[in-house]
Amino acid sequence: MRRTMMAVAVEMAVCGAAFAQTDVQVAGAAAPANAEPAIVVVSGARAALAKSLELKRNADVIQDSISATELGRFPDDNVADSLTHISGVSVSRTRGGEGQYINVRGLGSGYNIVTLNKRILATDGDGRDFAFDVLPSEVISGADVMKSADAMQIEGSIGGSVNLRSARPMDNPGQHGSLRFEGERNDLSEKGGGKLSGVYSNTFNNNTMGVLVGAVFSKRKVRTDSLGYMTYNADSPGSFDVNGDGAIGAGESGLLAPCCVSFGSIFEEKKRVALSGAFEWKITPQFKLIADALATRLDSPQVGYQQSYYIEHAPGRWSDVVVNNGLITSLTVHDLVPEMSNVTTDRVVDTRQFGLRGEWKPTPSLKLTGDAYRSTSERDSGGKDNFVVAGIAGHNTGYYRANDGGLPDIRVTLEDGRDLATELAAGRLGNKDYGIHFAGLTGTNIKDTVDGASLEGRLALDGTWHVSSFQFGASATNRKKDRNSIGNEKSGGACQYCDMYTTTFASLGANVVSPMTLPNYMRNAGGSFPGSFVRFDVPAYFAALKSLDGKPILDANGNPTGETFDVAKSQPVFVPTDSYAVREKTTTLYGQFDLAGDNWNGSIGARLVRTRTTSNSAIDRIVAIDDPTPDIPTSSPTITYSPAEPVSEKGSYTKLLPSANLSWWAREDFVVRGAVAKVMARPSLDKLAPTRTDNTLDRTYLLSIVGDPKLKPTEAVQQDVSIEWYYRPKSAITAAIFAKQIKNFVTYQTDEHVDIGVPGYLYTVTHPVNGDKARVRGFEIGVQHLFDNGFGINAKFAKTLTKAYQGGEYVGQLEGVAPTASSLGFLYEKNGINASISFDYTGDYTQSTNVIAGYPAKVDSLTWVTASASWDVTKNVTLFIEGKNLGDAVTRSNLGRGDGLYGFETWGRTYVAGMTVKF
Numbered sequence: 001m002r003r004t005m006m007a008v009a010v011e012m013a014v015c016g017a018a019f020a021q022t023d024v025q026v027a028g029a030a031a032p033a034n035a036e037p038a039i040v041v042v043s044g045a046r047a048a049l050a051k052s053l054e055l056k057r058n059a060d061v062i063q064d065s066i067s068a069t070e071l072g073r074f075p076d077d078n079v080a081d082s083l084t085h086i087s088g089v090s091v092s093r094t095r096g097g098e099g100q101y102i103n104v105r106g107l108g109s110g111y112n113i114v115t116l117n118k119r120i121l122a123t124d125g126d127g128r129d130f131a132f133d134v135l136p137s138e139v140i141s142g143a144d145v146m147k148s149a150d151a152m153q154i155e156g157s158i159g160g161s162v163n164l165r166s167a168r169p170m171d172n173p174g175q176h177g178s179l180r181f182e183g184e185r186n187d188l189s190e191k192g193g194g195k196l197s198g199v200y201s202n203t204f205n206n207n208t209m210g211v212l213v214g215a216v217f218s219k220r221k222v223r224t225d226s227l228g229y230m231t232y233n234a235d236s237p238g239s240f241d242v243n244g245d246g247a248i249g250a251g252e253s254g255l256l257a258p259c260c261v262s263f264g265s266i267f268e269e270k271k272r273v274a275l276s277g278a279f280e281w282k283i284t285p286q287f288k289l290i291a292d293a294l295a296t297r298l299d300s301p302q303v304g305y306q307q308s309y310y311i312e313h314a315p316g317r318w319s320d321v322v323v324n325n326g327l328i329t330s331l332t333v334h335d336l337v338p339e340m341s342n343v344t345t346d347r348v349v350d351t352r353q354f355g356l357r358g359e360w361k362p363t364p365s366l367k368l369t370g371d372a373y374r375s376t377s378e379r380d381s382g383g384k385d386n387f388v389v390a391g392i393a394g395h396n397t398g399y400y401r402a403n404d405g406g407l408p409d410i411r412v413t414l415e416d417g418r419d420l421a422t423e424l425a426a427g428r429l430g431n432k433d434y435g436i437h438f439a440g441l442t443g444t445n446i447k448d449t450v451d452g453a454s455l456e457g458r459l460a461l462d463g464t465w466h467v468s469s470f471q472f473g474a475s476a477t478n479r480k481k482d483r484n485s486i487g488n489e490k491s492g493g494a495c496q497y498c499d500m501y502t503t504t505f506a507s508l509g510a511n512v513v514s515p516m517t518l519p520n521y522m523r524n525a526g527g528s529f530p531g532s533f534v535r536f537d538v539p540a541y542f543a544a545l546k547s548l549d550g551k552p553i554l555d556a557n558g559n560p561t562g563e564t565f566d567v568a569k570s571q572p573v574f575v576p577t578d579s580y581a582v583r584e585k586t587t588t589l590y591g592q593f594d595l596a597g598d599n600w601n602g603s604i605g606a607r608l609v610r611t612r613t614t615s616n617s618a619i620d621r622i623v624a625i626d627d628p629t630p631d632i633p634t635s636s637p638t639i640t641y642s643p644a645e646p647v648s649e650k651g652s653y654t655k656l657l658p659s660a661n662l663s664w665w666a667r668e669d670f671v672v673r674g675a676v677a678k679v680m681a682r683p684s685l686d687k688l689a690p691t692r693t694d695n696t697l698d699r700t701y702l703l704s705i706v707g708d709p710k711l712k713p714t715e716a717v718q719q720d721v722s723i724e725w726y727y728r729p730k731s732a733i734t735a736a737i738f739a740k741q742i743k744n745f746v747t748y749q750t751d752e753h754v755d756i757g758v759p760g761y762l763y764t765v766t767h768p769v770n771g772d773k774a775r776v777r778g779f780e781i782g783v784q785h786l787f788d789n790g791f792g793i794n795a796k797f798a799k800t801l802t803k804a805y806q807g808g809e810y811v812g813q814l815e816g817v818a819p820t821a822s823s824l825g826f827l828y829e830k831n832g833i834n835a836s837i838s839f840d841y842t843g844d845y846t847q848s849t850n851v852i853a854g855y856p857a858k859v860d861s862l863t864w865v866t867a868s869a870s871w872d873v874t875k876n877v878t879l880f881i882e883g884k885n886l887g888d889a890v891t892r893s894n895l896g897r898g899d900g901l902y903g904f905e906t907w908g909r910t911y912v913a914g915m916t917v918k919f
Helices: 007-014 045-060 077-083 418-427 538-546
Strands: 064-065 090-095 099-104 113-116 142-148 159-166 176-187 192-204 210-232 258-284 287-299 301-312 318-324 327-334 339-345 349-365 366-380 385-392 397-403 406-413 434-442 446-460 468-485 500-505 512-518 530-535 553-555 560-566 573-596 598-617 622-626 637-640 645-667 670-681 691-693 702-705 714-728 731-743 746-754 763-770 771-787 791-807 808-811 820-831 833-842 843-853 857-858 861-874 877-884 888-892 899-908 910-918
Touching: 045 064, 045 142, 045 714, 045 731, 045 771, 045 791, 045 820, 077 090, 077 099, 077 142, 090 833, 142 553, 176 210, 210 301, 258 406, 301 530, 339 434, 339 530, 385 500, 385 538, 406 418, 406 899, 418 530, 434 538, 530 538, 746 791
Parallel strands: 113 159, 702 763
Antiparallel strands: 064 142, 090 099, 142 159, 176 192, 176 910, 192 210, 210 258, 210 899, 258 287, 258 301, 287 349, 301 339, 318 327, 327 397, 339 385, 349 366, 366 446, 385 434, 397 406, 434 468, 434 500, 446 468, 468 573, 512 530, 553 560, 573 598, 598 645, 622 637, 645 670, 670 714, 691 702, 714 731, 731 771, 746 763, 771 791, 791 808, 791 820, 820 833, 833 861, 843 857, 857 888, 861 877, 877 910, 888 899
16 A cells, blocks of 8 residues: 555654654645644755655646755845756846746746735835845755646745745754855956855744744845946848948848947945744634734845947948848947946835735634735835936047957047046046947836735545645735836936047046046957946036036037026936836735546636736827937937827726546656646736837937736646656656747737827837747756765756747747756765755746847857855854856857847856854
8 A cells, every 4th residue: 555645754764864844744635633743853955855845746837845954044145146056947037147037847937926925025126026136045944946837825926936934943843943144256357255044943832832033133245247238239130231332232221230338347235134923823723823024125226337449430430331131240430538437326125015814723624824914115206317418529430340249349548548448447548538428327216015805715625536635715905016216318308418538537527537447347348448447436427417517519510409407407307108107906816626536536617817007107209309410329319209198098808717637656756747727927017017118319210108908917828737747755856848828918019100299210120029929848857866975966958849920820939938957966974974965057048029020139148157165063053165167257249140149148157154043
């Protein structure tokens, strides 16, 4: 007769695996009314892997999990990085190389939902995507990635649902605590940082009450060298008389021509503070109350120093042009103004979640659970970001040559014959050389509030018709996302001083410019370009502008326009057309029958979802464009807009989401699971607001309509099959295949030569649409083996294939889907020595199918290597070292052809050392 899963769990514990408190029972059977869960302690990476495997084995759906190695210690410094060890999960990285957003089974963060203790987390971005960098890993005890769906899951995911679990005091009764100290250093920036974290847990009153508190304080300095942008002429692909014979011949049409390139370094000082707590009270044997709270602050300002070259075409400006494979890859450009810019981004995010949960068992067969919570995220950056630019005037000559897979070669000879790179390296360029141009002040204030409540129940039945229980519930959420944009670009204040390169800071008596040289600048980027640059004292920059107050403004020919300078006009103001308020109210009902037989278990149910949205924003229209200096590439036209007109639209939809799951235990160690479900993912919140932006200032004449309140949710019917062989304790071989038929996915459509009502100008208009359909297919393989001698291996591989259709036509792969993702980890843990190394690989993929005129942006593959080692000096003291990005990985993107670099970032390696003290 097949042993029960509880028996298997006990056997694994006897064999040395340590598991956290968990309710383990026979699949599909109700736990005895008086049953108390087994209490054991998680300690070490092997135990964490064993617990994660047991969670997978006992799950009612197809899922993978990550668990804490000990109280207050997650496997990686970042939760997103830990999730990459799960098959089918990859991550996109923010400044410093830190994991920020996750993809599940190739589908981006917009197709996945992230919850904490099954509660929606508010976000500081424009949409729903949860940024993991706001959440220190120390506040998390585990994470489950549910790849198939059942009726009890919160809707909103097509790729996978990620539920983060915070620690509870009764997970591990008794008194426990630890302090962790660590310091780090990055070899690219040659900067360091540190972290202090601690957690304390205790239970009392015969283990009927418990408290847990945790705190994290960290500060680290990171640097990211990156290609800020590489853009191409607005009329590309276009024609150019390469050989100068006065006619467009073979090979001289349909050319993609460079316009603008900017690259440099971004410095960020990340300060994190997090406080977490939980209180559990078993008031009676039948009723338990749980209150928990989390509050985090991410204070992460960024300062970027960029060098920029506007090499766009103008009559008589280019010579010595070379064409390769439809790209203009080399040229000499005249009248080039080499620019330097400082870009400051203010990001201070306060994220909070408070929740109260009650569990009541009025009868032995009925359990009721009520939950209420509020989650908030606030970011106050309106008008605090700045983008200031200055350049060197004169008839300067530039030389540009593209490199396959690397930054371009750039050389500039100044009008007086000096070489730009030489002068920058010697620190001889300063206030007398750089003249004023652009002074932007921007930023957004975002507040996201999610209020939620649910009531759920589980009724144990007698097993008639193999129905072991019925689960039911209702929930309601009310989400409010407010985005207020504050800036001076739309008002014209940012460009009040544009093109005044001959007005140098020295002529204004200001000290603004200072030379800057960085170690390891643009390492691994390729190309040849100035390796030094300058930085600006931004307050001094604006003080210099103020000295011009009251002086006449001149036109392109040097004649007074009748207006005078006024720095007050450059102050940031509220921008209604770039702001929005979205309200989303959702109510759900679900019912699910749990099924069980001698060697199988499963469920069948449905979730009914009703969603109502209200979007408020404003729209203005371009009335006129005055462009007196079209031949000056770095100049900007004057734009007249109509007054902003408020707009408000409502939408609603009702969806029925059925699901079914089945697990068949062929043997006690071998299970086959199957699942089918209808699922949905709501449009990003910013795509529900009818905001729009235009690129008229840089003469690309591109109108981007960001959102459309009439967008439908993306829906999919998905099928999953999983085979899992638990051939020995703590070890398994698993495989899964999956398919998703998606419709109404959100993408952007581009329409060329659109008359938007501006005489003499035709625009390229992009706007979001619901695509026709998409197909996703793939498979996953996982192997975990923990040897008795302390060694272990954990390997995952996933392959995802997609096809997207729009207007009934096949348009290629879904954007942002990595076809291949894998992870390989080795570990050793014995006699107080712990060591591990992991390799997480994301294959190349298409970031966007239509960057410009049919050219795709393709991202190269990346392998992220981490390693750690620790020594238990005593049972209470551990010393450790860690390494991140040990392979010095970089991210690159291109236009699908040689010599077409589109993006680049490098972060360097980071080394960490520290100590943990337990008590």
